[in-house]
Amino acid sequence: MEAFIHLDAKAAPLPLANIDTDQIIPKQFLKTVEREGLSKGLFYDLRFDEQGREKPDFVLNRPEYKGAGVLIAGDNFGCGSSREHAPWALMDFGVRSVIATSFADIFYNNCFQNGLLPVVLKADEVEALMGEAKGGNHVMSVDLESQTVTAPSGKVFRFEIDPVRKEKMLKGLDAIGETLQKAKSIDVYEMKRALAQPWLEEA
């Protein structure tokens, strides 16, 4: 997994609640067998019209937000389908952090598998950041070590994050490699289980 330490980037406001993973990456892009190249499908129905032309009004199509590395959104971002294609598409597009008032559980979890930092702030803080992001051409800083977001005005907002997740994100650890170091414990668990629930071994 890619580590996340610090990010200085433009932020794009997307002031809607319940932005679901179907909107983040629609179904037709889930037919790939690859992880890469999903940026073409990111927010597809919002970014493109039915003829496949860019919608000039959509925030990520506006020149002042080109290259945005931060997204700022409303409540319950990433709800719906478990598709990890959602964080893959955001990352592939260049978004490294999403700031919202809340996230859906599965999406939130998927972010931490991919070095995409989800930041939870209070409603008034998110609103303030949205205000500062207006017009583009600014820099917002997201720092994981100090757990802060610094707005262009210099205002600093602190966010909470689980310490275990933070540590792994800072180091970009390989979860499978780590768990495999516990293979002995898994062996022991399986032996006990085979004795207690032998019917599960007969399948």
Add this chain to the structure above:
Amino acid sequence: MSGKTLYDKIWDAHVVDEQDGEAILYIDLHLIHEVTTPQAFAGLRAAHRPVRRPDRTLAVADHNVPTEGQALGVDQVADEEARLQLQTLARNVKDNGIEFFPMGDVRNGIVHVVGPEQGRTQPGMTIVCGDSHTSTHGAFGALAHGIGTSEVEHVLATQTLRAKKAKNLRVTVEGQLAPGVGAKDIALAIIREIGTAGGTGYVIEYAGSTIRELSMEGRMTLCNLTIEAGARAGLVAPDEATFDYLRGRPATPKGGAWEMALAYWKSFFSDADAVFDREVAIDAATIAPLVTWGTSPEDVIAVTERTPDPASFATPDKRASAERALEYMGLAAGQPITEAKVDVVFIGSCTNSRIEDLRDAAAIVAKATEAGRKVAPHVRAMVVPGSGLVKIQAEEEGLDDIFKAAGFEWREPGCSMCLGMNPDRLTPGQRSASTSNRNFEGRQGRGGRTHLMSPAMAAAAAIAGHIADVRDFI
């Protein structure tokens, strides 16, 4: 010390190791399908890691499959990308010795229909799948939830998941349901009550007399929709209905092993003195047949109600979302929802494609047929059974004849129009009455307008040609 909840008990029974509040949780059953696994298998290959427990893994082909011509086989699937994904799954399961019900096999179907039907889903288990509706299996008192593809790879490699414990939320539903009201309505009522983010961070246990009275199919519908309330997993404590359902299924234990398993399963219930972090109570008698009006599963009203005024929402982003939803749905504020004319009726999905769902819908259709009515001329109505075995059972009961005679299409199993990854999808502006689980923008096809409802309500809409009160059809 207070007692343990059902969730606490399942959790505790599966902790392999724990550090800093993060557990390595053993996974008893890993269900996989074609869409969320190719990158996981590629990751394993690249790292030369084997699948630890192929025997605790089961694969189906469901999201992409066409709902006709399945007997022709995967190589004849017209959509090139879907075909490649289906072929990739077939190769991956073969290389790793994983049991697989391929497209066209009678045992194949939607993963959340197949697991229970085969008896692979059992009480007290931990079950994961790269699909958010894995919550369905909680109907059996199993801790079951969706995971992302990185976690699929982790489970394939280690048969464990790294997880943090969620909080406990109990939803108690008491009382008698009114005629025409079922499990789908209970679920929608709960989502309306707590919102699509209401369950975030919790595992929900469903309790109360109304839940105990539900069939296993009904409990699966309810647990299935738990994710739409924001909770990854929903649970119903196992009871005689659970054991009766499981007895004699292909993968359930037999003979002495059955008795042993039964004793173990019966230990999974919330202790009387267990403390829940949050409690919600619902009075079953107050639930009317429900339908969604907008683009989030919390946008729920009774079929007798009107669409809401966006100004009535509390926060600016909710107001903006409501305005946007009405516009997307082609509806005005304050419009009776029964005025919404439907183009397509879809009866299917992991939410509502089991035998009882089809019986409920067929009963409405049969009644209408007796009265000389058929599917409204402007409506395309389709029934997509959840598995090959559900399809066969329905045909043995003559349900297919009832549907076909009234003008419904009787199709082959798969996820189908729930998410439109196969050719079954809405065209821009089309409105559907759908028994599926998500009314998100574009979910059933770009520009498609989805109204979620029960199978009986969907059947009534097919006949009426617009959203209709099922109670007028009973």
